[in-house]
Amino acid sequence: MTIAAGLKIGEVAKQTGVGVGALRYYESLGLLQSERGDNGYRYYSLAAVQQVQFIKRAQALGFSLEEIGEILTVHQQGHTPCDLVQSLLQSKIEKIDAQIQEMLAFKAVLEDYRDRWQVGVPYSPNSHICPLIETVPL
Template identity: 55%
Template sequence: MTTRSAFKIGDVAKQSGVSVPTLRYYETLGLITPAERGDNGYRYYALTVISQVLFIKKAQALGLALDEIRQILDVRDRGELPCEMVQNLLAKKIHQLNTQISQMQTFKQELEAYQTQWQGLTPQLSEAEICPLIETITP
């Protein structure tokens, strides 16, 4: 074990706010610096791993997926600033959100139309139907 490696996996989990299995998963994906194994078999992580995990959490808070975060880290590992890539990823996310918002607004309007249409109706129970209101919908 070198002096660079100071934290056991449980310590990193506590300080970074992620679970031990999550840390192992991040390591498997290459998102964090791999642990060194001590003579006792324990994983020891470099001090930088906590900041790496915190970066991952911040990037996830922006809606970035782990594969997108991996791409950002790859650019940084090549010695380049990934800020333009991040801007492009965020622009793509914003476009996706605008599309989803539009679809949800349309869906909301459809539901409101059904609600208005069904007000004042007195459905009758029949053996062939489960809910006469829903039965009026054309898929």
């Protein structure tokens, strides 16, 4: 990259809608590269805008910055990372499915308490705050 053709960090931020602090953070993680000019400013290649947009799109799909780094590394090695992307997505889908099952089970427990508590719980002089919650085993 020639620095004359480079974009300052503020220009990249403006074109991508990503804050300067986030761009610096991406760079610290190795997701984005810049060169320093003699004036100390960071200069980014014109491709940096596309790379930041890629990062934001990948985040919108739930990819972590670490996973995005893995994807970018495969790409930088000259390979198409689509197989990796599909594998990561499948893992995310499986994790979400498990979380949905856990949430449905928890919802059923809460509904059970709600239904049992609708009949009321007699006042207990030993109750410190709420006799309903105090019936829940630890």
